Amino acid sequence: MSVRTITAQTGPGGVSELKFRASDSTVVWTPSLPNQQGVAYIYELSMENSSVIGSSRVFNNKLPLLGLEEGKSYILDIWEECNGLWESEPSRLGFEGVNSTFEIDVRP
Numbered sequence: 001m002s003v004r005t006i007t008a009q010t011g012p013g014g015v016s017e018l019k020f021r022a023s024d025s026t027v028v029w030t031p032s033l034p035n036q037q038g039v040a041y042i043y044e045l046s047m048e049n050s051s052v053i054g055s056s057r058v059f060n061n062k063l064p065l066l067g068l069e070e071g072k073s074y075i076l077d078i079w080e081e082c083n084g085l086w087e088s089e090p091s092r093l094g095f096e097g098v099n100s101t102f103e104i105d106v107r108p
Contacts, residue, residue: 014087015041015061015080020095027063027076027093040081048073048094068097 015029031039043063045054068074074097077090 014089015078015091018076018078018091018093020065020076020093022098025065025068025098027065027078027095029061029078029091031061032080032087033082042079042081042086044077044090046075048075070097072097 014032016032017030018027019029020027033039040057040059041061042057043055044052045065046052063076063078065074065076074095076093076095078093079090080087
């Protein structure tokens with residue numbers, strides 16, 4: 001019997017350290033392979049127990065989510081893509097929206 005070595009690409013591994021920064025209403029994460037070329041992400045944003053209210057494809061690991069309703073619960077699913085292969089299971093984050101409106105109080 002002969003033995004051969006086969007090199008295979010298993011695809012992306014998914015994102016980690018998925019966090020919502022309330023200070024600027026931005027979701028950030030760590031890619032499975034930092035500094036990897038040709039990586040994109042697709043996300044779906046929904047309110048808890050509701051249908052998808054937003055989705056798109058992004059090419060960096062920061063996602064600003066402006067206009068969230070304060071106190072409402074949201075679910076964000078993110079899939080990582082590398083060289084045309086999508087991670088089969090999304091990374092999921094649940095968080096509460098905050099009022100991210102910036103106001104300046106000017107007094108004479």
